[in-house]
Amino acid sequence: MAAWSKSVLGWADITTVPPDTDLAELILEPVETGGTIYRVDAIDGSGEYFLLENRQRLGFDQHLYAEGLLVWQIDPDWISQRWGSNRVNGDAHMGVWLRQADGFDELGQPGSGRGDSGDPFPQVGEGIEKHVFHATSRPAATSFAGTPTGLTLVDIELVGDDIHMRLLNRFTRVTLRAEGGDGSGGLFTVDGVSVAEATHTLTSAPFVEHTVLTARGQPIEDGVRRPFLGWADDAAASTQRDIMTPMEDLDLIAEYGGRQFELAIPLAGGVNGVEPGALTTSPAAPDLWFDEGTLVTVQAVATTGFDFVEWTGEMAGFANPATVTLATPMSAGATFELTYALPTATVDFPAATEIDIQFEVANGNDPVTWVRIGGELPDGLILNSLGQLYGSALELGSFPVQLVAIDVLGLRAEGSITIEVGDPGISLSRLASQFFGVGEALSQSQIDFLDNIGNHSGDYDLGDFRAWVLANPSLPFTADLGIRALIGPRTILLDLPEVGPGGGR
Incomplete structure (x- = not known):
């Protein structure tokens, strides 16, 4: 009998794992010898919970397909709605759902039987190693609505008749903070959403991936910013980081310092949404911000179909490439013209x-x-x-x-x-060959042409011959080789x- 049935009948003692728990080494003894069944409530607000039990081939369980940890996902609201009609597991949404380690989710499907050796954790054999159950594993520790429940099981091992594992019932807190700036917010973006706070805490289930982006610089005034220097834990990382949420809380600190000036050069002359060119600089700076006092060489490179015309603004009259020293912010422009054209x-x-x-x-x-x-x-x-x-x-x-x-x-x-x-340069001898059966015959193209400008009979005949000869009395007797050259x-x-x-x- 499964854990949920025993709990409903009062035949088993259930130990509830409180929220925000990290059990570094949890040992489950077989339920047939009095081992504890653990309940872990989801902390995503779904109201669902999990029951964890260790089933071994002992006593009434001696004919199990396989031994190991069974993970049951329970939806009490669904059960209460369908209890009276005896349809707790009568739909694709099951109120008592065995999360099968192999991820096939076959139970409850027509003709699927009553389970198999791929149901318990850990799953080992035939090149498969499954020792985890978390928010992004298969199966996943998510609610029926697809939200991470907060349950994380890792290092699931069968040691003798006991199950050893690490259990977490919490979300990880990833704190984003900027140092070296003025304390203002708006520097971070998480999963494409801008964050207004100067310090932001991202709450996430372990193993869920997130994209964190910090600004290249913190604005000081127009054209002046405090540049991003690096991350405190990884100085080589770029402003964008793709992180897999760890099991422990994490601080991500973006460091800022110094001053940069902007070399603002908008491009003019594009058409139909096509950029007329691009700018290259030495030293390279994709967003055209440079440390104070930097000597910068900038070159306007035209897109195929355009030509560079001139610099404008504070760079008017400069050569291309141009060299400037960024002692203050600069505002210029690059003008291009469209050269893509069809002539007459x-x-x-x-x-x-x-x-x-x-x-x-x-x-x-x-x-x-x-x-x-x-x-x-x-x-x-x-x-x-x-x-x-x-x-x-x-x-x-x-x-x-x-x-x-x-x-x-x-x-x-x-x-x-x-x-x-x-x-077409058709000679008299070739025109006549069709009728006398001697000499070089007309090509099909010549036949079609002569009929088209002749009597349109569908073939070359004497009427076509007469019309072409009368219209061209000076026809050569042999072909014009000059025409062939075309x-x-x-x-x-x-x-x-x-x-x-x-x-x-």
Whole structure:
């Protein structure tokens, strides 16, 4: 019979562990030989509690699947609500819940049986070592609502017939404090939430992880701060610390001292939410705060798609990179201009010829997405989103199209490209070969072209031949090799010309 049933029937003496208890070595003797059952009340306000008992293969327990510590989680409110209908454990939420060491939580599931050797602690064997039960273990010492209950069991060992372990029924107090400052608050952030107090105590169950962040500096006045020097217990740690709550109380002291000045340099010229550049400094300082009197070299580095123009404010007229001495706070600015653009361009090639042209825009960040927003392509040609123009033009003429090129950062450039489709250079001998069955035959692209500008019958016939010859009375008898030089895969870089004297492009 389990611990809860015995306690309800009055067949067992229960010892309650008071809150804020740390039992460094608790020994549980087997219940079959009179060993104590311990009750540990949750301290999270849930009203739940745990019963701990040592079950060995003795007496009525000699047929147990396995020996060890059984941890029962009891929800008295749930039990009282379902006692009359005999549904204490009739739902997924069980009023008397055996926390199985293997974490599978099989009891109560259809066809799961009445337990197995993975239920007691410690679980040992088949590469598994389970000697703990706490807020982040599996299973976890949390309430049905998921809150840490405060129970922590570690070093669970079976020694002979006895269970040895360390038991805590308390939350750890992690105290955050700043030294060397003026005692004002607002320096700490815990798990993303700002803390207003100068000294803050975080109460947490052991083994729960938290992120603690302290400010890089304590404000003294505009542009002046007292910098963070380090943590008293770990001088090499950064301002952000990811801590696993220990079992003992912990003091985290952030130390501040000295003075730093700010080199304030906002960036101007960004578009579409894209930063136009970045600043690098020597010595390095990501937030541009430096110790008093530091000689600083700062350089403006443009993002691809922008150019640096000038410094403004207290650095107006300085070269890039610039060198300044921080004797006081400085306020400056860095101005950039957008250079990502599509020029007006012309692309030419013969009709009736397979082409594969890749457009690339200078000063952009790959990949670039291309969109046609105006104009019509010649019949037979396709422009995909990667900027690839391919196919075989089935008509002659000049075709201006308006394009937008959007780079991966979101920079947007519009421009106009004129596609000039010229003479395909088909010779008379090749035009006639289709009918006489001798000589070099027409390609499928040439057949499609001649039919498209001819009678649109769906194939090349004498009507198409007559129309093309009458429109082009000076056709050569053989192919024009100069035209052939215009075909084949190629890449066209669309770039604005360099700025010349006087600033014109």
